Amino acid sequence: MNALITSIPAAEPVDSPREIAGPTRADAELNRRLVTGIAGAAGIALLASRAFAGPLDPPPGPITASTKPLSEIEPRTAINAANTPGDATAVFVISQPGSYYLTANLTVPAGKAGIRVAASDVRVDLNGFVLSGNAAAGTSGITDSGVALTDISVHDGVIRAMSGIGVNLGATRRSLIDELRVHDNAGTGVLTGHAARITGVRADVNAATQGAGAAGIRSGDASQILRCTAKGNTGVGIVVGTDALVESCIASQNTGNGIEGFSYGKVLRCIAYDNGGHGIVSASVVGSCNSSDNTLRGIYVSSASVEGCAARSNGAHGISAGASTVTECTSALSISAGNSAHGYDLGASSNLTDSTAYNNAGHGISASQSSRIEGCTSRRNAILGIAVAGSCSVVENNCSDNITGIQVAGASNRIEGNLCGGGTNFGIQVVAAYNLIVRNTCSSNVINWSIYFNCPYGPVVDRTNPAVSGMSGNGTVASTMASTDFHANFSL
Amino acid sequence: MTTTIRSPLHHGSDFLPRRAVIGGLFGAAGLALVGGRAAAGPLDPPAGPIAPTSKPLADLEPRTAVSASTTPGDAFTLYIISQPGSYYLTGNIAVPANKTAIRIAAPDVTLDLRGFTVSGNNAANTYGIQDNSGDAVHATIRNGIIEKMAYSAVYMFGDKLRFTDLTLRNNGGFGIITGASCRLERVIAVANATTTTTNPGGILAGPDSSFFDCLAESNKGYGIYAGSGALLVNCHASQNTGNGITVGPTSSVIDSSATNNGGVGISMQHSGLADSCTANTNTGTGIAGSFASLVRHCIAFSNSGGGVDVWEGALIARCSAGSNTGFGFRVATGCSITDSVATFNTGSGIDASVGTGSTIARCVTRSNTVHGINAQARCYIRENHCQSNSSAGTGAAGIIVTGTSGRIESNHCVGNNGYGIHVNANRNMITRNSCAENVVNWNFFSNCAYGPVINCTTIAVSGMSGNGTVASTIGSADPFANISV
Secondary structure, X not given: OHHHHHOOHHHOOOOOHHHOOOOOXXXXXXXXXXXXXXXXXXXXXXXXOOHHHOOOOOOOOOOOOOOOOHHHXXXXXXXXXXXXXXXXXXXEEEOOOEEEEOOOOEEOOOOOEEEEEOOOOEEEEOOOOEEEOOOOOOOEEEEOOOOOOEOEEEEEEEEEOOOOOOEEEOOOEOOEEEEEEEEOOOOOOEEEOOOOEEEOOEEEOOOOOOOOOOEEEEOOOOOEEEOOEEEOOOXXXXXXXXXXXXXXXXXXXXXXXXXXXXXXXXXEOOEEEOOOOOOEEOOOEEEOOEEEOOOOOOEEEEOOEEEOOEEEOOOOOXXXXXXXXXXXXXXXXXXXXXXXXXXXXXXXXXXXXXXXXXXXXXXXXXEOOOOEEEOOEEEOOOOEEEEEXXXXXXXXXXXXXXXXXXXEOOOOOEEEOOEEEOOOOEEEEEOOOOOEEEOOEEEOOOEEEEEOOOOOEOOEEEOOOOOOOOEEEOOOEOOOOOOOOOOOEEEO | OOOEOOOOOOOOOOHHHHHHHHHHHHHHHOHHHHHOOHHHOOOOOOOOOOOOOOOEHHHHXXXXXXXXXXXXXXXXXXXXXXXXXXXXXXXXXXXXXXXXXXXXXXXXXXEEOOOOEEXXXXXXXXXXXXXXXXXXXXXXXXXXXXXXXXXXXXXXXXXXXXXXXXXXXXXXXXXXXXXXXXEEEEEEEEOOOOOOOOOEOOEEEOOOOEEEOOEEEOOOXXXXXXXXXXXXXXXXXXXXXXXXXXXXXXXXXXXXXXXXXXXXXXXXXXXXXXXXXXXXXXXXXXXXXXXXXXXXXXXXXXXXXXXXXXXXXXXXXOOEEEOOOOOOEEEOOOOEEEOOEEEOOOOOOEEEOOOOOOEEEOOEEEOOOOOOEEEOOOOEEEOOXXXXXXXXXXXXXXXXXXXXXXXXXXXXXXXXXXXXXXXXXXXXXXXXXXXXXXXXXXXXXXXXXXOOEEEOOOOOOOOOOOOOOOOOOOOOOOOOOEEEO
């Protein structure tokens, strides 16, 4: 059969469908017809002897194609002057819902956007190509022009060197942005509206001239920013609205904050590193994040939950939280010239548990009013292990080798069950009245205890040199505590 | 001209000449036979000028094929991509000796291998994909296999690169080595560098890089190595001859695993964060963290160099370490370990012997060969459960303290094959603990403050049942009493 086909090349158009598909049912149909015609002219009996090859009669009904039409091979609409003609503001305008794709790099001329989306329910596949503004004036990459649209998707490509915003879908709800590289745009890299989902986007060195509000990635309320990177942008690396989720992202070397959220937002499993502002700020839930070497605070939140986070070598406090829960975190090497950088800086009504503060330039843990600090380890900080103002509970912490282990500056605190050792000044120092000090232990501090008047405290029992022998065995042995007072504080 | 492909059914398409051929043949040889098929449709084209009704070829695949004509190479390279844009392979590539398959010499390139294989076939001096001293910034390479290069599969020093869906196997050098701030997703590096004398490793990337769903297996050297500020999520490193996963400062390793590597399972420099990871059967330590590291929800089992080892100011919480050679957990000064479990390790369950000023709370240590908990000075050891330790009969303890100024409170030590609680330095406070069935329940150094030790081991009191008031059977009302049971 194929020999028959190739024997009539003149009848075979150059742009035959066979160039994109192998021999098909249509070819078979053609061959059957050729065979039939030849047989009619030259002797049907000869070929009839080969009738076992298949029926010679074509199937009933009209001729139909048996290959895919080209419109099924690439059913999407190419973005070009014919399909998506532009206007005075954009090189291309997509005005109908559907799926579109780019077919070449696009250099955006001055005063225009590359692609303006003017309809909802549009998907734009950049197909790996580059939209470049070459820094020409008035350029932007992809825009909704401020029209309230919904469900715009932009996928897989590069948007660079625009004098404005790289991707501006700020008025669009539920935009979906993925696998973009957005860099060196003078405005924000990616700007989206409410409920956007941005995945696998990296935004670098954007927003150099935008000024206030500039960011690598900026998204609206209830958005999700996943697996993105924002590096070297002027302003914030990643900023989201309320109820947003930022997960598995890296923000580094941005001139402003690394990651900035708002109320009820979550920042999970992110790294904020070497940013010019705070590392992570304003989120409601911060989990398993790492924030280091930022110019200001590592993590800075209020009315939030911070769990399993590490903060190191930040220029201000490591973790700063007001009315928040902070648990199982580490904060170390907070640095500032004025020794004001604490490991943890707790605003009123905070709860810090099971965390470590190590070698910070200020206090290990500093709490203002009405906070609770329990089960923490604070060691080798430049000033105080734990500093509290008023109405705090400080329970079962271990403070060692600070200037003072625990310092209480206000009234109505409860200081219970703590271990303070190696202070170069005091073990526990209470400088205000009406604090309860019970069941604590101090050892090897220059002065173990300094307690203000009008404070209720358990007896301080000096066991620094009890002159008792050791013991070994299973039998009953007398106490060497020299007190049976449950509230007693002990010096060792 | 081949730039326009038309549907066979469209009027004005190439299908009409074919029908004309058929019609001619039939007209000459027997029109009547064909006449019965005249219902195929009108032969007249529609009104108006002839115009294409389908896409040009360039729209079907607008990207640039990697070929000798579109991306010509040079004496050292098969193909060179020298302009930004989107490129794709059209078939497998066999790389001859002394050549690189593809060199990317421009920024903002997207290269789709389209599932094809680039193979060096073990020819000498071959590379897979390279750049020119880092000029391929913002490139994306995806979807294919690169194998059997004499040197590295991907050898690029550009920053901000992205690699997805790549399999890099059986190469003589790195599976992949890249610059800073790169993103690797679903990159698999298997059996690279196995024939070299050096130890390059499977996947290496510079600072600020992120790794998602990557696998490094059976490479010589590191499985995965990342610089500072790296993020690894759901990655796996196994059977590499060096460390499984190694990261620089301020890096996070999450939901990942390191198994059966020749070095440390997961190695982190300062301020490293490991969350929900497993490290098992590695020749070195399971998880090692430097200064101020944080290890949570992690498992370390059967490692030859100990389970989890962290340095100053670090924190371990909610972890489990078992059957390791050596310690289960080891902490340095100012650390905290809470809510964790250490079992069947050949050293101590929790080794804080250099852990001055550390806190150990709410942990369980059981059946470790040496001590359950071994602590230094100024440690706060409370509410732990230590059972059946010192199993080799070394005379070790459920809890041993070798430094001063510690506080040992409310712990329960049971059935240890040595001491229950052994305090081997003065000026420690031991209160409210309980011991049972240890060879020797208590051993305190001189000049320690401890509550009375109440021996209830031979207590002979009746039981009770009910809601009424019943007298204590402890034999002491001292709030600091330590009790033998």
